[in-house]
Amino acid sequence: MTNDALVTFEGVVKRFGSFVAVQRMDFEIAKGEFLAIMGSSGCGKTTTLRMLAGLEAPSEGVIRLAGKPINDLPTWSRDTPMVWQSLALFPFLNVIENVEFALKMRGVGKAERRRRAEQWLERMQITEFAGRNISQLSGGQRQRVALARSLVVEPEILLLDEPLSALDAALKVRMQSVLKNLQRETGITFVYVTHSQSEAFSMADRVVIMSRGKIEQIGTPQEIYRTPRTRFVADFLGSSNIFTGKVAAAEGGIVTLNTPAGALSLASPDPSAHAVVGQTASLTVLDTKTNLALRSPSGRDLNAIPVRMIGEEFIGATATVYLETRDGQEIRIQKSHEELANLPLQIGQEFEAYWSYDDGHLVMEH
Amino acid sequence: MSDKDTASINRNRAVDGALKLYIVLGYAFVFAPIAASFVFSFNSDRFPSIPLGQFSLEWYQAVASDPLVWQGLRNTLFVGVTVGVLATALGFGAAYTDYRYRFFGKQVYLALALLPPTIPVIILGLAMLAYLSRINLSGNALSVIITHVVICAPFAMAIIRLRLSQMDPDLEAAAWNLGASEWAAMRHVIVPFAMPAILGALFITMAVSFDEFAIAWFVSGLNETLPVKVLGFLQGQVSPRINAIGTFVFVTSMTLVILAQLLLTGRGEKNRPAADE
Numbered sequence: 001m002t003n004d005a006l007v008t009f010e011g012v013v014k015r016f017g018s019f020v021a022v023q024r025m026d027f028e029i030a031k032g033e034f035l036a037i038m039g040s041s042g043c044g045k046t047t048t049l050r051m052l053a054g055l056e057a058p059s060e061g062v063i064r065l066a067g068k069p070i071n072d073l074p075t076w077s078r079d080t081p082m083v084w085q086s087l088a089l090f091p092f093l094n095v096i097e098n099v100e101f102a103l104k105m106r107g108v109g110k111a112e113r114r115r116r117a118e119q120w121l122e123r124m125q126i127t128e129f130a131g132r133n134i135s136q137l138s139g140g141q142r143q144r145v146a147l148a149r150s151l152v153v154e155p156e157i158l159l160l161d162e163p164l165s166a167l168d169a170a171l172k173v174r175m176q177s178v179l180k181n182l183q184r185e186t187g188i189t190f191v192y193v194t195h196s197q198s199e200a201f202s203m204a205d206r207v208v209i210m211s212r213g214k215i216e217q218i219g220t221p222q223e224i225y226r227t228p229r230t231r232f233v234a235d236f237l238g239s240s241n242i243f244t245g246k247v248a249a250a251e252g253g254i255v256t257l258n259t260p261a262g263a264l265s266l267a268s269p270d271p272s273a274h275a276v277v278g279q280t281a282s283l284t285v286l287d288t289k290t291n292l293a294l295r296s297p298s299g300r301d302l303n304a305i306p307v308r309m310i311g312e313e314f315i316g317a318t319a320t321v322y323l324e325t326r327d328g329q330e331i332r333i334q335k336s337h338e339e340l341a342n343l344p345l346q347i348g349q350e351f352e353a354y355w356s357y358d359d360g361h362l363v364m365e366h
Numbered sequence: 367m368s369d370k371d372t373a374s375i376n377r378n379r380a381v382d383g384a385l386k387l388y389i390v391l392g393y394a395f396v397f398a399p400i401a402a403s404f405v406f407s408f409n410s411d412r413f414p415s416i417p418l419g420q421f422s423l424e425w426y427q428a429v430a431s432d433p434l435v436w437q438g439l440r441n442t443l444f445v446g447v448t449v450g451v452l453a454t455a456l457g458f459g460a461a462y463t464d465y466r467y468r469f470f471g472k473q474v475y476l477a478l479a480l481l482p483p484t485i486p487v488i489i490l491g492l493a494m495l496a497y498l499s500r501i502n503l504s505g506n507a508l509s510v511i512i513t514h515v516v517i518c519a520p521f522a523m524a525i526i527r528l529r530l531s532q533m534d535p536d537l538e539a540a541a542w543n544l545g546a547s548e549w550a551a552m553r554h555v556i557v558p559f560a561m562p563a564i565l566g567a568l569f570i571t572m573a574v575s576f577d578e579f580a581i582a583w584f585v586s587g588l589n590e591t592l593p594v595k596v597l598g599f600l601q602g603q604v605s606p607r608i609n610a611i612g613t614f615v616f617v618t619s620m621t622l623v624i625l626a627q628l629l630l631t632g633r634g635e636k637n638r639p640a641a642d643e
Contacts, residue, residue, distance in 0.1 A: 055539055075542045076550075088540035092558045101554070105545035149544070 006031040006157060006189050007052065012061035014047050014213075021047040023213040025061070031156070034183050034190045036204035038197065040236075044213040045193045049159050052191065053080045066156070076105070081150035082159040085166075087142050089134045089149070096121060096130040099148045106153065120148040140171050147182070157189040164199060176203055197237065201225070209233050231282050231363050240284040240361075241331040250275040255362055257283055260327040264303045266360025280365040289359040290333040292321065292343060296352050304354040307331065309347055321345065323353060400616055407609035414606070425610040435611065438595035442576060445507055445591055449514040450572035456515065457522025457567055462556065464523075465530040466538075480520045490517070491584035498585060509585040514575040521574060522567035525630070529563030530556075566626035573622040576615065 007029040014022040022044040029035050037045040050056040051063060054075030062069050070078055081102065090098050096117050103113035121127045124144040129137060137145065143163065150158055160179075164172045180203045183190045194200050200207050201221040209216045209224065209232075216236075217229040228234035234242050245259030255275045256265040264283050268275065275281060291297075296304050307323035310330070314320075320334050331353060343351070406414040410422035429435050460479050464472070482490065494513045498504040503512065537559065541551035557564070579593035586594055596611055 053543055055543070074547075075539070076545050076547050080543070082540070082543050084536045084540055086534050086536050088534055088536035090537065090541075090555060090559075092561075101541070101546075102544035105541075105550055105554075153545070 004031045005029065006066060007191075008062075008064045009048075010062045010064070012048075012051065012058045012063060014044070014051060014056060015059045021213055022051070022058075025215060027208065027215060027218055029157075029189060029191060030206075032187045032189055033205045034180070034192065034203055035206050035208065036192045036194060036200035037208045037210060038194055038200040039210035040195055042212075043210040045195075045208075045210050046161055047213075048210070049082070049161055049191060049193045052157075053082045053159050054078050079153065079155040080157055080159055081153060081155050082161060083146050083150050083163045085162045087146045087163070087166075089142060089145055091134050093134075094130070095126065095132050095134065095137070095145050098134065098145055099152050101149060102153045117148070117152055120152050124148045139167050140175065143167065143175055144178075147179075151182075151186070151188070154186075155188065157191065160190060160192045162194050164194075165196075172199075179203060209236065211236070226286070227361050228284060228363060231284075231365065234282070234284045234363060239288075240286050241290055241333075242282050242284050242363075243329075244280065244282040244365075247275050247277050247279050247281050250277060254357065255281075257281055259283070261305045261325045261329060264305075264360070265301075265357050266303075266362055267301070267357040268362055274364060275362060282363040282365070284361045284363055285355050285359050287320070287332045287334045290331070290353055290355050292323075292333055292335075292340070292351050292353055294343065294351060297354050301357040302354050303357065303360065304352045307351050307353045309345065309349045309351060311347065312345060323351065325353075400612075403609045403612045404616070406606055407613045409606065412606065414609075425606045428605075429607050429610045429614075432607075434598075435592070435595060438590050438592040441507055441510075441586075441590060442592040445510050445514060445582075446572045446575045448511050449518055449575040450568045452511070452515045453518035453571040453575075454522045454526075454564060454567045456519040457524075457571075458526050458560070458564060460519070460523040461527035461530055461560075462552075464527055465533075479523055482516050483520050487517075487578075487580040491581040494581060495584045504585055507586075510582050510591060513581045513585055514578060517578065517581065518571035518574050522571050525567040525570065525626075526560055526563045529560045529630075533559055562629040566630040569622040569626040569629075573619045573626075576622070577619055 005028040009025045009027050012022060012025040013020070025048065037048060039045045047056060051058050052065075054070065054073060054077075058071060063071060065078065065080070090101065093101065096114070099117040099120055100113045103116060108116070118127070118130070121130055124147060126141055126144045126148070129141060129145075134142065134145070146163065164175050167175060176199060179190070179192075182188075183203075192200070192204060204221060206218060207221055207224055208218045211232050217224055217233045219227075219229075224233060225237065225239065228237060228240065231242065231244070234240045243257065243259040243261055243264055245257040245264075247255060248258045248263060249256040250268070253268055254265050255268045256263055266283055305325055307325055309321060310324050311322040312319055313322070314337075318334055318336055319340055320332055321340070323331050323333070325331060333353065402414070405418070407425055408421055408423070409418050410424060411419040464476060469475075491513070494509075494516075495504055498509045498512065503509050533556075538551050538555055541555040542548070546554060577593065578591075579597070582591045583594045583597065590598070592611065592615060596608060596615075599605060599608055599611075
């Protein structure tokens, strides 16, 4: 355990009857970091957050907050405020009374709690709404009230359960920067649960990717994006082409796989790469690192496979071209319009898709 | 104005008028006897007949000067208020249990909790009399209170349960999460949220107790409530005093029910969100 770990999960398991929501989870949350927990619905991300908040008790294992086990601590005795997906603002209280609530429950005097609540209203730029009813606020304003209500006790950690899911796209982006700035300024540890890759990757220092109650990978957005640890992660992010086959050779820092699309190689930067000949493994390559040419490119250390174009899509400055390999697998490349300008992009056109050994990344099957 | 215009396009005037007439006739049928009683209570004639005599408050004076009526009214009010408070408290507990917990046999629990009003009052009254006299509780105000609470608590539960079902299920947990113990969350979140329904239940249960006759007649003994007293008058003689008492009871009950209605429907209108930033 490192010194700056604020939260540690040690062998935490959560079962609901015979359903295992979270399987043996071991990880740490560092003090002051912005951690996103991401996964599709039912992957156990919200259960993880609720265990941290004390709304669910772990079936096994220990959760520590600042070194102390908190398994048996009721939620009202923990300082782990949460921003709810539904926001859960109190409809019978006005804005400032909502913000004061946690202070009132802690026995803070009337004048003092009004003063501290007003500070947070100001910080969230909602001072003018102090006397309003919750029902009179817009979605974005409610969001700010919910944040102020949770942060007014100035906790060490703030839990957020998909807080932006109800907002429209433009407001979502604006609230993302509000959240990120708030986290940076306060230094409060944020644990942010979301199913949205863009939210997780744009705000978080580290991302936890979960699937079926298991942690698939923990890392910075860059690490996860460039070097997905499992095939699930590569699939989930959806930004890589994935070729699965058996390891044919692994020597001299080069690993070669026999895949249905042909023999493909990659440079493995880790000399002790655990690739064993005969094992099933996948090669992933980012769609932005995959190139397209009419003829087989010359050059050392390149993989090239014949493909046929099946579609294209333009999103802003980039274009996505969809292609099919000989064995029928769909792959994708993403390039700027300029980079594609010289190619005859027509459905049915034959191309060579190629990429450098260095851009390939090895994922072992578990 | 434009509201009316667009609405009228899709309406047939004849059908509209017929429906309105139907409602007026329906209400007239229901309220005519009460209205008659109301009118005759202010009529100087000894017997209810048309044409009316003069306007007079003599029957109200006669009622007001009868100490037995005052006794009955005091009993009724005492019983009504006590029953309202007890039944609402019980109903709230039962509704909260249903809201908060999941347990084996919950359907049975709910069915039993809502059962009493479906039992014919004569049977319930007889059963209560037999039971309460066995444990020496019959024949006083307490026995009326006990029996009325049995009848009224399910109404209170139904009203409060409906309100709790409209509550964001995260609200209570959010209060805990912000440092409220279970009791504090109950006091600062659940009760304030349910308050319109709690007050509504209070008024409705008071009104039910106020009006209830059959069971009170079985178990009240010497501590007669007003409706039981009215029967006493009727058995002796048909007097316009009945009309005066009836009007009074009706106005009181209607006031309570209308208050409850205002509380229960007044809220919820405000829940429309404002336009986004």
